[in-house]
Amino acid sequence: xxxxxxxxxxxxxxxxxxxxxxxxxxxxxxxxxxxxxxxxxxxxxxxxxxxxxxxxxxxxxxxxxxxxxxxxxxxxxxxxxxxxxxxxxxxxxxxxxxxxxxxxxxxxxxxxxxxxxxxxxxxxxxxxxxxxxxxxxxxxxxxxxxxxxxxxxxxxxxxxxxxxxxxxxxxxxxxxxxxxxxxxxxxxxxxxxxxxxxxxxxxxxxxxxxxxxxxxxxxxxxxxxxxxxxxxxxxxxxxxxxxxxxxxxxxxxxxxxxxxxxxxxxxxxxxxxxxxxxxxxxxxxxxxxxxxxxxxxxxxxxxxxxxxxxxxxxxxxxxxxxxxxxxxxxxxxxxxxxxxx
Numbered sequence: 144x145x146x147x148x149x150x151x152x153x154x155x156x157x158x159x160x161x162x163x164x165x166x167x168x169x170x171x172x173x174x175x176x177x178x179x180x181x182x183x184x185x186x187x188x189x190x191x192x193x194x195x196x197x198x199x200x201x202x203x204x205x206x207x208x209x210x211x212x213x214x215x216x217x218x219x220x221x222x223x224x225x226x227x228x229x230x231x232x233x234x235x236x237x238x239x240x241x242x243x244x245x246x247x248x249x250x251x252x253x254x255x256x257x258x259x260x261x262x263x264x265x266x267x268x269x270x271x272x273x274x275x276x277x278x279x280x281x282x283x284x285x286x287x288x289x290x291x292x293x294x295x296x297x298x299x300x301x302x303x304x305x306x307x308x309x310x311x312x313x314x315x316x317x318x319x320x321x322x323x324x325x326x327x328x329x330x331x332x333x334x335x336x337x338x339x340x341x342x343x344x345x346x347x348x349x350x351x352x353x354x355x356x357x358x359x360x361x362x363x364x365x366x367x368x369x370x371x372x373x374x375x376x377x378x379x380x381x382x383x384x385x386x387x388x389x390x391x392x393x394x395x396x397x398x399x400x401x402x403x404x405x406x407x408x409x410x411x412x413x414x415x416x417x418x419x420x421x422x423x424x425x426x427x428x429x430x431x432x433x434x435x436x437x438x439x440x441x442x443x444x445x446x447x448x449x450x451x452x453x454x455x456x457x458x459x460x461x462x463x464x465x466x467x468x469x470x471x472x473x474x475x476x477x478x479x480x481x482x483x484x
Contacts, residue, residue: 149239257407273361293371
């Protein structure tokens with residue numbers, strides 16, 4: 144798939160809405176993303192970021208840039224750091240798909256949770272900041288933010304299980320008994336709805352956070368494509384799920400890593416600090432939340448793999464690399480059902 148962006152069409156659509164945005168506009172596509180193609184736009188007025196839906200046939204409700212735009216706008220000036228958004232274009236005729244434009248935030252990202260190049264003290268501070276921001280997301284007053292209708296009522300996990308099971312079976316390219324067994328276990332161990340209903344990010348991990356160029360404070364939480372109203376422990380468990388994966392550019396995990404030696408937090412410390420920050424008691428039945436997160440990630444990556452095979456992925460080569468981890472996430476999910484080792 145071509146990464147080309149019709150910058151002239153973008154500039155014409157923007158018109159006078161952003162003073163100084165008129166061309167010449169130069170676009171550079173960010174590499175690595177598998178959801179919504181994202182570009183840095185350099186204009187006479189300065190830099191912006193454009194995020195669009197990918198072309199091609201998409202799953203219903205997937206790649207919802209309008210929802211991303213809405214939640215980013217709602218979180219302006221809250222304790223959750225996000226880029227300031229400017230304009231949303233829902234007319235696919237302009238560049239071939241819907242898109243929005245937001246500010247370009249200066250900062251750095253970490254693709255590897257081992258945080259190479261950082262001191263142990265810096266790693267500790269980055270872990271703490273990651274923990275703080277997650278708690279802040281879940282403490283957002285959804286009514287005050289205008290997000291009370293951002294997700295449906297009812298049991299979040301049942302809705303998510305139904306959604307991603309359907310997505311899995313729509314995009315499945317080969318049989319995977321472990322995934323089917325995991326789905327069966329989750330259906331049989333669905334917890335009762337405990338009434339918790341917060342904003343959830345849906346894909347919270349360190350490579351979706353933008354940190355200060357010369358510090359450890361978080362400047363922006365990125366990639367809100369999967370955000371909704373739901374149960375906060377799904378985000379929390381997703382952090383630990385990612386850490387259970389193998390280290391490296393694809394697994395992006397901490398399996399087998401001596402965390403204490405590096406200054407990285409243990410799973411138990413991350414959960415305990417999260418509970419302390421939110422003023423909640425220790426979490427029971429955490430095995431379900433971990434297993435669920437592994438299931439959902441397997442389903443998401445299967446969709447990435449299918450788009451890569453169909454030629455619709457933002458980065459087809461990386462899409463196939465990530466898709467190779469689908470069986471591993473399914474296996475890890477089954478392991479999580481057995482509780483702590």
